């Protein structure tokens with residue numbers, strides 16, 4: 001049995017999984033009836049849910065392009081999701097073919113499709129690590145085989161942290177990872193908020209909970225805590241649709257995820273909590 005076969009054998013089709021529900025929202029084919037059922041239930045509560053998924057994917061694309069154009073050549077993307085073109089390495093390597101990218105996810109379905117993430121440019125490196133974000137030390141050790149942590153790295157936690165509650169180690173994982181990064185590194189983050197549409201988001205959280213998936217909404221002030229000690233790049237912490245948009249929105253109305261990019265300063269400023 002190959003590693004891919006083993007991963008496929010571990011896929012649990014009896015309950016919804018975040019990666020597969022997100023794939024359904026994006027119109028992908030790598031999801032099961034349980035995922036579609038939850039996706040439809042969420043969409044019945046909030047018709048904007050598929051649009052939020054598309055806006056989030058577009059946020060990943062814009063931030064990756066912006067950082068590659070700004071000279072970043074190393075990327076650590078945790079909570080990668082099922083491959084959806086263009087993937088992060090394709091964007092980074094389209095700007096700079098020698099970009100080195102490490103993808104991380106804990107869902108066996110992502111591992112089963114990881115070969116699609118590894119078809120990078122020969123000048124660069126793309127690697128996939130099967131690991132849990134709540135074990136950041138293990139991620140750092142494995143990523144160090146590909147990334148030079150003495151030089152800047154773009155760490156992306158895109159639509160990941162709303163699956164990790166504070167009491168489940170959300171802040172510890174961010175501070176452990178950011179502390180390991182060289183000055184000039186970036187933190188790219190998007191995460192769900194109830195600030196714009198509290199009722200819909202609360203109902204959505206309840207629907208995910210009924211499907212066995214924990215989802216956490218965070219206020220703008222709570223998101224800002226993840227960026228303590230970092231310099232926020234313009235435009236700061238905003239709805240992901242408003243982070244340097246490059247086209248008109250495909251529908252009116254808010255998108256209930258905050259997104260931001262922070263840069264680790266060259267000289268140490270405010271200490272991070274726990275640092």
Ligand SMILES: C[S@@+](CC[C@H](N)C(=O)[O-])C[C@H]1O[C@@H](n2cnc3c(N)ncnc32)[C@H](O)[C@@H]1O
Nearest residue numbers: 019022079080081105106107132133158159163
């Ligand atoms: C909504 S998808 C986002 C995919 C991609 N980052 C994007 O924004 O397009 C969230 C991903 O995070 C992964 N994930 C959730 N909890 C995780 C954990 N504790 N460790 C690693 N990955 C996790 C899920 O498996 C899923 O693939």
